[in-house]
Every structure is written in C-alpha cells, then in structure tokens.
Amino acid sequence: GENVEQHPSTLSVQEGDSAVIKCTYSDSASNYFPWYKQELGKRPQLIIDIRSNVGEKKDQRIAVTLNKTAKHFSLHITETQPEDSAVYFCAASPSSVSGGSNYKLTFGKGTLLTVNP
C-alpha cells in the first residue's frame, strides 16, 4: 500500500518568515495530494490540494508543489502569522475503483508548526 513520509516533525519560525513542509510518497498510482491543517483540539481541515496533472498551485499565502518523477510534494507558507500555528498533514490518494481520485487517503505523521510573534 501507499506510504507517506513527512518532514520535519516540528518546525518553528518567526512571524513573517516562510515555512516549508515536505512529503514523499511511494505509490506511483497516487494522483491526489491534499494538505490539512489541524488546530489543537479541532478536526483536520483541508487548506489546499493538488492533482497529478498540475505542478504547482497557489492560494494567497499558501502554495503546493508536486514532483511526480521524484514522488514528492511540498507545502509552502509565506509571510507566516501566529494563527498559522497548527499541525499540518500531507496525504496521498490513488485512483478510486471508478477511476476518480480523492479516495482512501494515506496521511503523513504531521508537522507541528509554531509561528513565534
């Protein structure tokens, strides 16, 4: 099955700096790569996702890049703010039985991001 490795496990940055979290995956059939943010005591929430036919996607201060050849993808957060402090999870998903994606996600172990004021 799929195996997703995520690094680093903890990351501390100063407010205004950039943060980068990296993930690798093992299954070349994976074609959907979402990122989730989980605040303390809350549920994970989707912040951005990318599909295998796209190399990069941006949404305001957040961007994700994908290198299918190397089987890795990264989350980039620019101009970090204290409210960005949370645990971030990457995930990967193969095609579903019907040929679609967004199915049976395998998650990385998470990165605790702390943004210091």
Next chain:
Amino acid sequence: NAGVTQTPKFQVLKTGQSMTLQCAQDMNHNSMYWYRQDPGMGLRLIYYSASEGTTDKGEVPNGYNVSRLNKREFSLRLESAAPSQTSVYFCASSEVDGGRGYTFGSGTRLTVV
C-alpha cells in the same frame, strides 16, 4: 447543513466493554471513512466505505467492525475494548470523483481503562 456529525464526543470504557461510535453526513457523499489519531502517528485508516453497501478494511482494522447503515450513516463498533484502542477517532466523508477532499467530523476522544 451540519456536515459530518459524530457521537459521542467523549467516552471512557473499561477493558472488555463494547460500544458503537456513530457518524452521519448530510452532504450526499458516497464515501465514508473511520480514522484513528494517536500522538506522533498521524491519521490511520481503520475502515472505509467507498459507496453504500460496501465496506473494506484499512490499515488498522483489528478489533473493530463497521456498518454502512445507509448513504448517510457509517458506524464503528468496538466489540471488546482494549487499552490500545485509546485514541481520538475521526469519521470523514468525501465524493469519490473530484470534490474538495474529506470533510471530517469533530472527533470522539475514547479512553479505555
């Protein structure tokens, strides 16, 4: 529009007791999932249901059973709870094709003593 609703939010069981965690979604999603979250382990898939009428094992199914009661509801049962099942349990739902990722429930914090 409540999204994904899980009950209960907290539960303490004694070793050997049984219980059922309930999950319901009102987004007309086809697929539903049960994950457990343990410190440093991320989210691990217990069971999933790709569509109404089907269920399959995930990464850590031992000690659990599931029922896809209808398109809205997907329950997780612990027949004989063990301390190793102390965890936070999340239910989630999604569209199989396209869509915007999983929608998670608020979680159930289970302690087995």
